[in-house]
Amino acid sequence: MSKQWFKDAVVYQIYPMSFQDSNNDGIGDLNGIIERLPYLKKLGIDVIWLNPIYKSPNKDNGYDIADYRLINPEYGTMEDFNALLAQAHKLNLKIMMDLVVNHTSDQHDWFQQSKKSTDNPYSDYYIWRDPKNGHEPNNWLAAFGGSAWTYVPERKQYYLHLFASGQPDLNWENPEVRQAVFDIERFWLNKGVDGFRMDVINLISKPEGLPDVPEPVTAGKTMDFVADGHRLNEFLLQMNEEVLSNYNTITVGEMPGSTPQDAIKYTGLDRHELNMVFQFEHVLLSPNPDVRLGKWNDQPIKLTELKASLNRWQTGLDGQGWNSLYWNNHDQPRAVSRFGNDSPEYRQRSAEMLATTLHMMQGTPYIYQGEELGMTNAGFTRLEQYEDIESVNFYHELVNEKHIVDGKTMLKYLAHMSRDNARTPMQWSHNHNAGFSDAKPWYAINDNYSEINAEAALSNENSTFYYYQKLIKLRHEYEIIRYGTFIPLDPQDDEVYAYERKYAGKTLLVINNFTAKTIDRVYPPKQEGTLLIGNYANDQGRKLRPYESKVYLF
Numbered sequence: 001m002s003k004q005w006f007k008d009a010v011v012y013q014i015y016p017m018s019f020q021d022s023n024n025d026g027i028g029d030l031n032g033i034i035e036r037l038p039y040l041k042k043l044g045i046d047v048i049w050l051n052p053i054y055k056s057p058n059k060d061n062g063y064d065i066a067d068y069r070l071i072n073p074e075y076g077t078m079e080d081f082n083a084l085l086a087q088a089h090k091l092n093l094k095i096m097m098d099l100v101v102n103h104t105s106d107q108h109d110w111f112q113q114s115k116k117s118t119d120n121p122y123s124d125y126y127i128w129r130d131p132k133n134g135h136e137p138n139n140w141l142a143a144f145g146g147s148a149w150t151y152v153p154e155r156k157q158y159y160l161h162l163f164a165s166g167q168p169d170l171n172w173e174n175p176e177v178r179q180a181v182f183d184i185e186r187f188w189l190n191k192g193v194d195g196f197r198m199d200v201i202n203l204i205s206k207p208e209g210l211p212d213v214p215e216p217v218t219a220g221k222t223m224d225f226v227a228d229g230h231r232l233n234e235f236l237l238q239m240n241e242e243v244l245s246n247y248n249t250i251t252v253g254e255m256p257g258s259t260p261q262d263a264i265k266y267t268g269l270d271r272h273e274l275n276m277v278f279q280f281e282h283v284l285l286s287p288n289p290d291v292r293l294g295k296w297n298d299q300p301i302k303l304t305e306l307k308a309s310l311n312r313w314q315t316g317l318d319g320q321g322w323n324s325l326y327w328n329n330h331d332q333p334r335a336v337s338r339f340g341n342d343s344p345e346y347r348q349r350s351a352e353m354l355a356t357t358l359h360m361m362q363g364t365p366y367i368y369q370g371e372e373l374g375m376t377n378a379g380f381t382r383l384e385q386y387e388d389i390e391s392v393n394f395y396h397e398l399v400n401e402k403h404i405v406d407g408k409t410m411l412k413y414l415a416h417m418s419r420d421n422a423r424t425p426m427q428w429s430h431n432h433n434a435g436f437s438d439a440k441p442w443y444a445i446n447d448n449y450s451e452i453n454a455e456a457a458l459s460n461e462n463s464t465f466y467y468y469q470k471l472i473k474l475r476h477e478y479e480i481i482r483y484g485t486f487i488p489l490d491p492q493d494d495e496v497y498a499y500e501r502k503y504a505g506k507t508l509l510v511i512n513n514f515t516a517k518t519i520d521r522v523y524p525p526k527q528e529g530t531l532l533i534g535n536y537a538n539d540q541g542r543k544l545r546p547y548e549s550k551v552y553l554f
């Protein structure tokens with residue numbers, strides 16, 4: 001297994017809007033992040049992934065960029081950004097930017113020009129098509145509801161947007177568009193940023209001729225149909241050759257719908273494309289049985305299915321590609337609420353159990369802000385509490401327009417799956433507004449902040465924070481955790497997730513009880529050796545207590 005620094009790293013994801021407000025306008029900002037760098041250093045992470053901080057009308061919270069070279073004024077100035085980068089580097093922390101180049105905002109100057117006529121310098125920057133029999137050019141559906149096409153009278157044409165209408169897709173077939181993207185990358189890399197997380201990068205090459213999706217039931221089907229297009233490898237290779245290979249970067253491709261086979265193509269060392277994929281299979285395992293409802297459901301994922309999926313990625317990429325490891329991010333519900341048990345009794349143990357399961361795998365672990373405190377879902381019960389474009393649009397589409405589901409049920413689905421669950425402000429202390437801001441925060445703070453907060457965690461040596469700190473330290477210390485081969489144990493067991501890692505004659509045995517019960521398990525050939533980490537005191541051998549985790553080295 002070849003060794004590169006990104007394989008030894010642990011990434012911490014910051015959603016700037018909700019991390020720390022420094023000037024008391026209720027919105028998190030860059031200076032707020034600077035204030036909290038010592039906290040991240042203490043946790044022990046290596047890389048910070050910043051969600052988009054560029055100028056944006058924020059229809060999709062920064063994933064609609066109006067200018068790639070400007071900082072959104074709400075977050076501060078370019079000077080603030082330079083200071084953040086310098087401070088981070090001083091602490092030996094790297095900064096990874098979010099690069100959103102499948103689409104721009106409709107407010108971007110390129111689009112403002114492009115939509116004016118069919119013959120201007122930017123007319124071919126986006127994907128324009130004539131109407132077909134007076135209608136949309138094909139049956140594709142947008143990820144945030146409705147058709148993926150919007151009509152513009154000036155051009156008498158439709159433009160494609162796989163997400164909201166305010167997020168027109170760039171035309172990567174146009175070589176000028178590719179050069180424009182490469183220039184943006186150089187701009188940030190020349191400033192000294194350490195790499196990019198590339199938003200939905202597997203959607204940039206559209207299928208030739210833009211044919212109909214065979215079964216157009218959901219936006220998800222459209223996305224799967226478009227994903228991993230025939231020119232994707234070529235575009236990524238060109239990007240690598242012309243830009244990335246000239247810098248020492250970390251590059252992560254966000255790739256909904258990709259398979260392990262696809263991932264090897266993008267991250268294989270001999271391929272010179274990307275360092276790692278950020279895949280979606282395990283977070284999409286509980287779709288609604290009614291396909292029209294897509295991801296909206298309130299059901300837990302079956303452990304055997306979860307194991308099968310993660311095991312397939314672990315063994316599939318071993319020695320050939322590289323995984324990102326994550327339970328949650330700004331698009332997913334909180335890990336402990338979805339995969340663990342967020343009741344007061346089991347919240348801490350199950351959060352630590354999930355962390356153990358993930359951090360002992362092969363790949364680069366990602367911690368989403370607040371996960372290290374065991375932060376939970378928001379607990380919203382009314383539509384007015386939601387802000388996310390996906391949640392709000394789908395409520396209206398599925399409840400009011402299509403009458404596929406009733407409002408009460410949809411609210412249950414949102415409480416379980418909405419992206420807003422992860423977007424409530426970071427809980428720093430039990431003080432007013434959880435120490436996030438002195439002003440009214442832009443978004444509701446979870447009621448449980450007086451109990452779950454960083455200050456409390458830091459003053460308790462047995463907190464989840466210090467458990468994460470220990471996991472990170474172990475990864476940095478033990479090559480077997482970073483490079484060991486992954487061997488699944490007992491895939492049929494629907495209560496325990498156990499696996500082994502093997503490296504240089506050593507074995508790591510990782511055991512995780514996913515239930516609230518005390519159960520009994522024996523893992524041959526031996527369950528002994530040194531206990532590297534566990535979330536209960538006094539190892540009881542074959543007896544596994546509720547949400548117990550333990551890791552042996554022998």
Ligand code: TEU
Nearest residue numbers: 060063100143163199200256295331390
């Ligand atoms: O997400 C891509 C994506 O496909 C989804 O996770 C999507 O957000 C949705 O949750 C599917 O149900 C990326 C970003 O992470 C997300 O925040 C953006 O909204 C999206 O791309 C568009 O840029």
Ligand code: CA
Nearest residue numbers: 021023027029
């Ligand atoms: Ca602020």
